[in-house]
Amino acid sequence: AARGFAERPALRLLGTLPRHPNRLAGLWFSPAGRTLASSEADTGLLRLWDVASQEPLGEPLTSAHVAFLSVAFGPDGTWFATGGGDRAEFWRMPSPRPDGEALGAPDHAVDAFEAVVLSPDGTTLATGGPALTYGQDIAEVRLWDVASRTQLGRTLTGHGGGVEKLAFGPEGATLAVGGSVEGDGVVRVWDVASRAPVSEPLTGHQGGVGEMAFSPDGATLAVSAYVGEGVVRFWDPATGVRRGEPLTGHSGGVRSLAYSGDGTALVTLGAQVERGLRFWDAETHEERSEPVAMEQYFDQSAFSADGLTLATHEDEVIRLWAIE
Template identity: 55%
Template sequence: MTSIPAHPTIRRIATLRGHTGTVGGVWFSPDGQTLASSEADVGNLQLWDVRTHRRIRAPLTSAVLVFQSAAISPDGETLITGGADRAQFWQLPSLRQSGRSLELSDHTLRPFDVVALSPDGRTLATGGNDGEDLWLWDVASRRQRGKVLTGHEGGVDGLLFSPDGRTLAVSSHIGDGVVRLWDVESRRQRGEALTGHQGGVGAMVFSPDGSTLAVSASVGADGLVRLWDTATGTQRGEPLRARTVGVSALAYSGDGKTIVTLGFYSGLVLRFWDAATHKERAKPLELARLSQPIAFTADGLTLATGSYEDHGIRLWRIE
């Protein structure tokens, strides 16, 4: 269990250099000790040791596809990458391919743009931004679990399992951002869709106990973050108003008492909120100029930001 101090500060702990093109995505392992990063336009994925700030092995490259999403298993032994028409499995730290890839016979679809791994590492969720379908796969057998989950208008842009793995949140980035909650075991949607996230969904995060889902709007001058009861699908209290141009990243502290928002104003701005009262509880911190992509560790204390200017990845620590 980790908490955020009453008067937090931010410290840059390292700059990771190795990418020559625009960084397209960054993903922490569940324990926060490994970071995967990919380039936006070419098949180049790199792994980093967060403690030593060094690259792990040579980059993983592909002449066929871009690595658009990635997930690391809870035991730290497997990397799963998603891109266009396939999801691939790699041994860690060797980065040797592990078993067969996941592919569908209809190669006109892009069902693996987004991948998410359940907390127990047994189920993989995949979807694409050009279709309305969502797939669940058994990681061990590489077989599909149950029926295809349909109806995600605007495609699948974000996937997130709850901490207990029983709920899957699915977001669309288009228009009045919609989030649907699915019961993983029954394959049934829980309640009505969660709507009202202006310009699409910017980020999602479950509270550590899984009872609340925080969802941000990707645009909008108020930087609204709505908090939803995952059992009833109703909104909890008033939204957080981060007063930024959207909120691109969210995190809960490990003890669940603080929500951290990261949005853009004149630069990247971190704000800290009391999870119970929804009131700002500390002075905002300005981080840097506009950077993407962004990822938090599970405890909300470490974050990684990609740079448009030099293709470096900055690691930051909240103290």
């Protein structure tokens, strides 16, 4: 059964991963939370880690073509896709090796693969980024059939300023697209089959979209902002209508968020000045327990899909935490 958070959640350090002296592009968990990927933005190195043992899985992955700026795991955790620059590539685990041909963008889409995400069943890959299209700063999102490596239908356009976040709904029928920090801070929700907008754009995320998470039943989309008081807003993705009041407990934006596996609560990690973990009732949006303080400033962080494992990077070290 899917798990929720304890009545009074606590944070336990699981372990630390060997030093990462370079700036990270990001951290990503596999769907079951058993594997963590970490990518160095400057060196282009991608490392895979076993979460339970904190041991590396195989040798670091390098590419002669691009830095790995995003990672998306397949549903069974045995393969993954990477995005960066002008291509998306596919890899088989545990010792990463290429898995079929890469995806390439049309010549005019310079950075069309900086964000990648896989549908829950692993059949569809969505890609986006701050692509310059014919000299205009208009980002494009593409949907690809993983098996045939071909684009599915038309390109999704109208994402002003760039695309930074992508999230499939739990059934894979919808795709949420979040604008970049430099962009309009708007989330657009698309119907995957028809490639048509599901609702009006979701607005009001100051400073750009931080993170997005669908509730396990797909009825709610939580969206965090980088600045402002109402730093997490809740939406009905089918109608574009706000659901309840925003979360206002974090004073300096929200870096990461996740729903509990049972969908009854969500956890948020503050950014900047206020760096605590807060736990919220998914229905009432009220705090469920006292915040859990975290002392360090994180340049990267990520939750597992069920919100029970947290990875943070600061001071050249990746730490893994259990929320229990």
